[in-house]
Structure formats: structure tokens, C-alpha cells
Amino acid sequence: MLMRVLQAAICVWILLVGGVAQSRDLPKFTGLVKKNSPAVVNISTRQSFSPKKMLPEELQTPEAEELFDELMQRFLDHGNGGGAPFNFDSNSRGSGFIYSADGYIVTNQHVVDNATEVKVKLSDGRELPARIVGSDTRSDIALLKIEADHLPVLKIGTSRNLEVGEWVLAIGSPFGFDHSATAGIVSAKGRSLPDENYVPFIQTDVAINPGNSGGPLFNLDGEVVGINSQIYSRSGGFMGVSFAIPIDVARGVIEQLKRKGSVSRGWIGVYVQEIDANLAESFKMAKPEGALVAQVLMDGPAARVLRQGDVILRFNGKPVENASALPPIVAGAPLGQSVWVEVLRHGKRENVSLTVAELPTDREAQTQATPENAPAPPAPVTGTLGMQVSALDEATRQALGIENNEGVRVDAVIGEPARKAGVMEGDIMTQLDGRTINSPEQLQKIASALETGKTAAVLVQRGGSARFLAMKIEANATE
Incomplete structure (x- = not known):
């Protein structure tokens, strides 16, 4: 009996000691918050919003906008004179931090986007007007300036x-509650988000809500x-x-904004895509890595150097782990200099x-369109790949920007392996297993020579861009 009591006491002691030790391992943020809060600011903005901008682009003419103004005046009985401009004012809030003691403030670009008035509220209660020095949409960073000095600043890591x-x-x-502190851990690094190719985001589970945008993230x-x-x-x-x-x-962007009010980035003129296990197999790679070149722009710096199907493994001495890692590396490369x-x-x-050239500031995405009066394509040819294809006429090739008589049109996906590979009706197929396709007959010849079970890379153009698909050759390709 005594032995059981002793054993129970020992177990309780171990649990207590372990709990105390574990609690000692948890970080204390009190000192960090107390030291850094004075350099964190609240940002409020006023934007002027015109409902006319909701009109389709083709209707945004002076006549249409004047008519829209008049209709809005009558509908809402605004009464400030027929045909006068009709705008809404809206307010928004965000966060930021003091970058330098002479009044430079860092925040997100979307916090001050279209702002007609910006105010910065300091920790001592002062609310000062701010000037937008510069902003960068691609990185979502803006730099502000207030007339103040001897301000507290944060340590940049x-x-x-x-x-x-x-941690x-x-x-x-968040929601306007000044100097709110929230903590968590780093969940992942190098995250690529849609339409955000130039930022390898840090993912965290820190509680972030509207109003937190532009605020600092600290380490311990x-x-x-x-x-x-x-x-x-x-x-x-x-x-x-x-x-x-x-x-x-952010630091490179901030320094450029401070120096010249805008940001210059490197550009080589290629579109890249991720490599999955199937594509890695088709390119005879031991594992998925690098950035697969799906398209090379004819007027870009890489036009005479890189080719479709190249896999970029290192750029300017830096490893390229995946496709999302390449744009930030290229963006930071020295402009006008040669790199390996x-x-x-x-x-x-x-x-x-x-x-490396400078990224064009207003370069529209290239689009593909079939000419309205293009002649009807020849009768489709049924291939062993599970799809029906037809030849391209010269007028269509010119409209699509395809050179050297390349490509066939996919008229229908009727079976495997095209369906599994993700081939779609309307795709323009230009390569199969690294070989250029000039006609339906040539495509059939290349496909017939491929071994059953082999995974081959297929290059297609779709919606203005090119991409590789992994197609596994099967014995029975049609249904």
C-alpha cells in the first residue's frame, strides 16, 4: 500500500515539474510589446469613389459618364445640380510602422490605394497628415511621410x-482597436498567392483582421x-x-520608393509553371524541382537564349526550388547586367x-483570338491520343502569334489519355515529347512511336498563354 502511495506521489511530482518546465519554455511577449508599440501607428484614409467606374470599360466615355451622373442624381435625388459629378467618400483604416525617425512610415499599398487624404495616428495621440511618397502594387507596399522628427523606430531584422x-x-x-497584439507561429515560407508572383509570402497563424494590414510582424x-x-x-x-x-x-522596395518614388524590377520575358511528379517523369528528372519554361516572349531578353521545355534550376547563382521562387529572384537581379x-x-x-531587362510597368497580357473570318479548318483527324485535331491555317497562326507553321487545334477530347492529361477543346498543341508538331499527320506519327506507359510532355497554348501537360501513353487511347 505504501509503495502505491509513493508511486502516485512521484507521478504527481513529475507532472508538476514537467508542467512548470513547459510553462517556462513558452515565450513572454510583454517586454516586446512594451518596447515596440510606440513605433506602431494607426492609418486612416479617405477615398473618393465614382460609381461611373462600375461601367464596363467600353462604356466609359464622356457621354456615357455624363448620362450616368444624371441618372444617379435623379434616382437618389441628390440635388446638387443636373449633370454634376456624383462621387461617394469612404473611410478605411489600417496599420503601419515608423521606418525612420524623420517621419517615414511603412504600410500596405492597398491601405492607401486611391486615397485623397491620409492621416497617421501616433502612440502619443497626435494625428498628423501624411504624404504618399510612393506605392508598389506588385508587393503591396506603400511609403508615407509625416512632418515629425525624433520618432521611435523599429529594429529591422x-x-x-x-x-x-x-514564434x-x-x-x-484590427477593427480600429489601436496597438492590439496577437501571437502565433510561422506556418510556412515562400507561399505564392494568385496575382502575387513577386512576393514569397510568410504564412502564419497569427490572428490578423481588417485593420491589421500594414502592421509589423516581429520575431522573439x-x-x-x-x-x-x-x-x-x-x-x-x-x-x-x-x-x-x-x-x-519589403526593404528593397521601401528603399526604392524612398529614393525615387517607384520600383524597378528585373525581367527576362518568360512564363513558367510548376513541375509535378508526372511532368518530372516526362522530362526525365529524378524529382520535381525548378521552374519549367512554358512560353518565351518573342521581344523578351530570353528570346534567343531560353527555350520552351527548359527547366530553370539556378538563376544568378541562386537555387530555384520551384516556379514561384523564380519571379522574386529575377526581380532582384541587377538590371542591364548579364547573369548565368x-x-x-x-x-x-x-x-x-x-x-536582365527592366520589367515593363504597364505591359498587358498577350491574348489569343481566332480571326472572325478565318476559313473553316480541314476535317479533323482522330489520333491515338484520345482526341480529334485539325490543321491550322496561316491566318489563324498569325492571329495566335504562332511561327514556323507549328501547331494543331484540338477539336474534341474523346478519350484517354488526353482527358487525364487535362487537354481541352480549343487548345493549340505545339509539342509532344519535345518534338515540334506541324500537322495532324505528324502528331499521329510521333504518338504512334511512343511506348505504352511512357509519360510524355505536351505543350499547349490556351487563353493567351502556354503550359506543359503530362500525358501518359496508354494502349487504348480512345473510347
């Missing part, structure tokens, strides 16, 4: 050394390692997934040199 699972803390103004040393920017949410509120701009990316690019081409590693 590096995001390069962040590790998944590391981080955010200070901001009290250094700024990121700028809180976005959340993933189906409800509009925090759901455990938030994203921050790495400070290493390591590529995998036809199963062999090669080093090529190209000159």
Missing part, C-alpha cells in the same frame, strides 16, 4: 532565417521580419491563415547567359 514553427507576434489596429528578438498583408478567409474574418510580406523583400542561368535541357544541365 531579416526574414531569411525564419523557421517554420518559430512571431503582430501589433496593429523584437525585430521586424514581415509586414502583415492578407488573410485567407471564407467569412471575411480571421480563420487561422494569414500572410506577411518578408521584410527582406543553369537549365535542364533535353535531360542535360547547361549554363546560359542572358541580360
Whole structure:
């Protein structure tokens, strides 16, 4: 009996000691918050919104806008004179932090987008008007300036050394509640989000809500390692997934905005895509890695150097782990200078040199369209790949920007393996297994020579862009 009591007491003691030790391992944020809160600011803006901008682009003419103004005046009985401009004013709030003691403030671009008035509220209660020095849509960063000096500033760290699972803390103004602190861990690094190709986001589970945008993300040393920017949410509120701009990316943008009010980025003129296991097999790669070149722009710096089907493994001495890693590396490359690019081409590693140009500031995406009066295509040819294809006439090739008599049109997907590969009706197929396709008959010949069970890369053009698909050759390709 005594032995059981002793055993029970020992177990309780172990649990108590273990609990105390575990609690000692948890971080204390009180000192960090107290030290850094004075340099975190609240940002309020006023925007002027014109309902006319809701009109389709083709209707945004002076006559249509004047008519729209008149209709809005009558509908809402605004009464400020027929045909006078009709605008709404709206207010929004965000966060930011003091970058330098002479009044430079960093925040998100979307916080001050279209703002007609910006005010910065300091921790001492002062609310000062701010001037937008510059903003950058691609990185979602803006730099403001207030007339003040001897301001408290934050210590800028590096995001390069962040590790998944590391504790981080955010200070901001969610829903207008000034200097709110929330903590969590780094969930992932290098996240690529839609339409955000130039930022390898830090993903965290720190509670971020409307109003936190533009606020700093700290490590346990009290250094700024990121700028809180976005959340993933189906409800509009925090759901455990938030994203921050790495400070290493932000710092270069901030310095350019401070120096010249705009941002210049490197550009080589290629579209790349991720490589999955099936594509890796088709390119004879041991594992998925690098960025697969799906399209090379004819007027771009890489036009005479890179080819469709190249896999970029290193750029300017930096490893390219995946497709989303390439744009930030290229963006930070020295403009006008030659850099070495390591590529995998036809199963062999090669080093090529190209000159990095400046990313055009207003370059529209190229679109593909079939001419309205194009002649009817020839009768389709049924291939062993499970699809019907037809030849392209010269007028269609010119409209699509296809050179050298390449490509066939996919008129119908009627079976495997095209369906499994993701081939769609209307695709223009230009390569199969690294060989250029000039006609339906040539496509049939290439396909017939492929071994059953082999995974072959297929290059298609769709909706103005090119991409590779992995197609596994099967014995019975049609239904």
C-alpha cells in the first residue's frame, strides 16, 4: 500500500515539474510589446469613389459618364445640380510602422490605394497628415511621410532565417482597436498567392483582421521580419491563415520608393509553371524541382537564349526550388547586367547567359483570338491520343502569334489519355515529347512511336498563354 502511495506521489511530482518546465519554455511577449508599440501607428484614409467606374470599360466615355451622373442624381435625388459629378467618400483604416525617425512610415499599398487624404495616428495621440511618397502594387507596399522628427523606430531584422514553427507576434489596429497584439507561429515560407508572383509570402497563424494590414510582424528578438498583408478567409474574418510580406523583400522596395518614388524590377520575358511528379517523369528528372519554361516572349531578353521545355534550376547563382521562387529572384537581379542561368535541357544541365531587362510597368497580357473570318479548318483527324485535331491555317497562326507553321487545334477530347492529361477543346498543341508538331499527320506519327506507359510532355497554348501537360501513353487511347 505504501509503495502505491509513493508511486502516485512521484507521478504527481513529475507532472508538476514537467508542467512548470513547459510553462517556462513558452515565450513572454510583454517586454516586446512594451518596447515596440510606440513605433506602431494607426492609418486612416479617405477615398473618393465614382460609381461611373462600375461601367464596363467600353462604356466609359464622356457621354456615357455624363448620362450616368444624371441618372444617379435623379434616382437618389441628390440635388446638387443636373449633370454634376456624383462621387461617394469612404473611410478605411489600417496599420503601419515608423521606418525612420524623420517621419517615414511603412504600410500596405492597398491601405492607401486611391486615397485623397491620409492621416497617421501616433502612440502619443497626435494625428498628423501624411504624404504618399510612393506605392508598389506588385508587393503591396506603400511609403508615407509625416512632418515629425525624433520618432521611435523599429529594429529591422531579416526574414531569411525564419523557421517554420518559430514564434512571431503582430501589433496593429484590427477593427480600429489601436496597438492590439496577437501571437502565433510561422506556418510556412515562400507561399505564392494568385496575382502575387513577386512576393514569397510568410504564412502564419497569427490572428490578423481588417485593420491589421500594414502592421509589423516581429520575431522573439523584437525585430521586424514581415509586414502583415492578407488573410485567407471564407467569412471575411480571421480563420487561422494569414500572410506577411518578408521584410527582406519589403526593404528593397521601401528603399526604392524612398529614393525615387517607384520600383524597378528585373525581367527576362518568360512564363513558367510548376513541375509535378508526372511532368518530372516526362522530362526525365529524378524529382520535381525548378521552374519549367512554358512560353518565351518573342521581344523578351530570353528570346534567343531560353527555350520552351527548359527547366530553370539556378538563376544568378541562386537555387530555384520551384516556379514561384523564380519571379522574386529575377526581380532582384541587377538590371542591364548579364547573369548565368543553369537549365535542364533535353535531360542535360547547361549554363546560359542572358541580360536582365527592366520589367515593363504597364505591359498587358498577350491574348489569343481566332480571326472572325478565318476559313473553316480541314476535317479533323482522330489520333491515338484520345482526341480529334485539325490543321491550322496561316491566318489563324498569325492571329495566335504562332511561327514556323507549328501547331494543331484540338477539336474534341474523346478519350484517354488526353482527358487525364487535362487537354481541352480549343487548345493549340505545339509539342509532344519535345518534338515540334506541324500537322495532324505528324502528331499521329510521333504518338504512334511512343511506348505504352511512357509519360510524355505536351505543350499547349490556351487563353493567351502556354503550359506543359503530362500525358501518359496508354494502349487504348480512345473510347
